[in-house]
Amino acid sequence: MAKFYAMGNYTAKAFQGFIKDPNSDRSQAAKAAGDAVGAKMVSYDALRGAYDFIVVFEGTFEQAAGIKVATEATGALTNITICESININDVAGNAAKIAGSYKAPGQ
Numbered sequence: 560m561a562k563f564y565a566m567g568n569y570t571a572k573a574f575q576g577f578i579k580d581p582n583s584d585r586s587q588a589a590k591a592a593g594d595a596v597g598a599k600m601v602s603y604d605a606l607r608g609a610y611d612f613i614v615v616f617e618g619t620f621e622q623a624a625g626i627k628v629a630t631e632a633t634g635a636l637t638n639i640t641i642c643e644s645i646n647i648n649d650v651a652g653n654a655a656k657i658a659g660s661y662k663a664p665g666q
Contacts (some may be wrong), residue, residue, distance in 0.1 A: 560599070560617040565627065566610040567639035576635065589614045592630060598622040610640075 569577075577583060586603035593600040598618030605612050616623070620643065627639045 561619065562601070562615065562617050562644035563598075563620070563623045564642040564644070565614045565616070565623060565639055566606070566642070567612060567631075567636050569611045570635055570637050573635040585612065589616075592626045593618070593622075596622040596625050598626070610638075 585605070586600075589603045590600045593614075593616050596618070598616045601615040601617060603612065603614050620641070623641045627641060630636045631639055
């Protein structure tokens with residue numbers, strides 16, 4: 560299973576919900592979404608900055624994309640960006656195999 564980081568923003572609809580119920584536990588909602596598709600939520604944190612929240616979970620990209628589509632469709636979330644954890648050494652190893660032979664356009 561791969562590790563994914565989903566960062567996103569709440570909409571005005573979600574903020575209205577927070578005002579109505581300031582004790583709403585969004586980590587439970589994130590866990591339920593992951594559970595529904597067979598992914599495992601690792602953590603949920605509210606953020607300050609460009610994104611309002613980050614959810615870390617283990618699963619497949621298809622599971623991550625399904626969660627994004629379903630949760631954004633509610634109108635409460637937007638701008639969900641999904642990042643996947645990688646092994647930078649494997650990436651560098653593949654790049655090294657190409658570096659000596661790749662020719663740029665016009666070369």
